[in-house]
Amino acid sequence: MTTDHTGALAPRRPICDGDAGRRSGLGRLIDRHRARVAERRYLEECSQYAAAVRWEFRDACEALRVCQWIDTPTGMFVRTPLVKHVTVGPPVSFTVELMPGQRCADIAEHGARLAESLGGAGLRVEPLAGRFARVTLLDRDPLADGFTLPSISLDSAADFLLLGRDEAATTLGHAPGDAVHIAVQGMTRSGKSTACYGWLSSLAATPDVLVAGVDHTDLLLGRPWDGTVHRAWQSTGTTPDDIAEHAAHLDALVAVMRGRRDGMDRYSDKVGTGPGCPVILCVLEEYPQLLDLADAQAKQLGQRIRMAVKAMVAEGGKYGLRVLMLAQRFEATAVGGGYVRDQFGLRISFSVPTDSLVMLHGDDAREHAGTHAVADKGIALVSGPGRPLTRMRVPYLGGYREYVQRIETTGRAA
Ligand SMILES: Nc1ncnc2c1ncn2[C@@H]1O[C@H](COP(=O)(O)OP(=O)(O)OP(=O)(O)O)[C@@H](O)[C@H]1O
Ligand SMILES: [Mg+2]
Known part of the structure; x- marks a missing residue:
């Protein structure tokens, strides 16, 4: 007997082994029926x-x-x-x-x-x-997760500063060159200064921007900016002499603004900014508190500061000066009057009670009553030119160390 012509035995296919792809005709029919029933139920x-x-x-x-x-x-x-x-x-x-x-x-x-x-x-x-x-x-708050500020420095004042991201993950920007003053309010520990760490550090290297202003807390301005061109444009400290110095400093900024006005040719009604005539961003950290400190020293001193700031918000748009004012609450009496408050085009509110919200953003803000008062740090409501009230999360640069280091590494040297 020879096996030469005998082919290898093919393994017998099981009738039903639990594998749908290898089921018998009846099994496949049952499977299809079950799938149809499940689909009908789902629909x-x-x-x-x-x-x-x-x-x-x-x-x-x-x-x-x-x-x-x-x-x-x-x-x-x-x-x-x-x-x-x-x-x-x-x-x-x-x-x-x-x-x-x-x-x-x-x-x-x-x-x-x-x-x-x-x-x-x-x-x-x-x-x-x-x-x-x-x-x-x-199914969850789209702003629940924070995001880190990318290490970007603006090339010019016409570039967009990353303000934050809205609920649809759209990036919201603001060009410091735009003739718009910025108001930032929020309860204590709501994240105002931390947001400014990110925004201001992005401007440290910008050739046509000067970060100027007054900060009696000596944290936002002052020490972190040592060694940069910006430092000479900043005034800090809380002693009586420092407060008097703040008033003189703000007067000097107004004088720069008026000097620009006087230097304009007869065919211009506003100055063109650039590296030769930079945008001056005048930061006023905790402004109501600064006014209180000045008033406590001498009513005249407080008045001097109020008048300088009033001039800046009223005329700065034309002469390349923008004000970034921070306050825990933008009550008219606390920020030098309703006239001053009305000059802020871009308005940002971190966690605040409803009445403060309505004070800065108007009645549109009422829909956020209650919820925004307990908003997380870094979540803000923003309204601005052509921009309805929007919820956003501001980028997080990190702690104070990161802020100082970012200015140290990128700030334009004096
Ligand atoms: N976006 C954020 N993500 C994580 N932590 C934050 C954020 N913003 C602020 N913080 C933390 O919250 C704390 C308070 O923030 P910040 O100092 O900016 O508040 P503030 O509104 O300026 O308060 P105050 O009015 O007292 O100066 C800080 O210690 C900071 O680390
Ligand atoms: Mg602060």
Whole structure:
């Protein structure tokens, strides 16, 4: 007997070994049926969920008055933004058809409360084509995580300073060359100075910016800037002599500003800034406290400081001088009057009680009542030219050591 023509035996395929890819015809039929049933059940649940979202959203819109009342012969009819397609997600999102005359901002304004009704932590509303918008339900605060300030120095005052990131992770910037003064308020330990560590250190190397100002705390300005060109433009300290020196320093800045005005040719109504005529950023750290210290010494001294600052905020825009004022609260009497407060185009509020928020940002800020009073360090509300009130997280440079080191390594030498 020979085995030459005998082929190798092929292994017998099991009828059913638990592997779906190798099941018998009947097994595959059962599997397909089970999958179809599971899919149908899932789609039914999705459809029920979508109906619940539509219902809850409509209900919440009605309760929050994000609706229109239409008087018909059969009675009042309430119209709310119409929820169209719902994506179960995560994240849950849906398209809505806005009502006539309605904007995305009208829904976003009530975002926190609408999100609460839908079981989320926040709402993002983005415009789609025409009258349609996409609403995304956020399951956590998009600003919960901090981010580090990249080691960028601005090349010129026309570049954008990284102010922060909003809830949609969009970067918010501000060019120091823009004729806008900046107001920063926040309760103690809310992160005002730390935010300024990041912003100011990004300007230490900029050839057409001078970081000037007054800081009686001697932390934000002063020592960290030793050895740089900026230091001669700063005044620090809390002794009576220092306070008198601050008043003289601010008078000197006003004189520089007026000198620029007098040096302008007859065809200009504002100075052009550049390395030869840098933007002077006058930082006023804890300004209300500085006024208190000056008033306690002599009423005249306080008045002198008020007048200098008033001149700077009123005229600085034209002559290349910007004011960055920090205060725990922008009460008119505390910052030298409502006139001074009104001159700040860019307004940033770290954690503050609602009345302080409304004082600086107006009634639009009421929707953040309560929540912003307990906001994390580094989370701020910002409003500015052409920018509605927006929540943002400011970049974190690090502690004080990082601030001093960043200026040491990048600051323009004196
Ligand atoms: N974005 C942030 N991320 C992490 N920690 C922060 C942040 N901002 C501030 N901190 C921490 O919070 C503390 C207080 O911050 P900061 O000194 O900036 O507050 P402040 O508003 O200037 O307070 P004060 O009015 O008392 O001067 C600091 O010790 C700092 O380390
Ligand atoms: Mg501070």
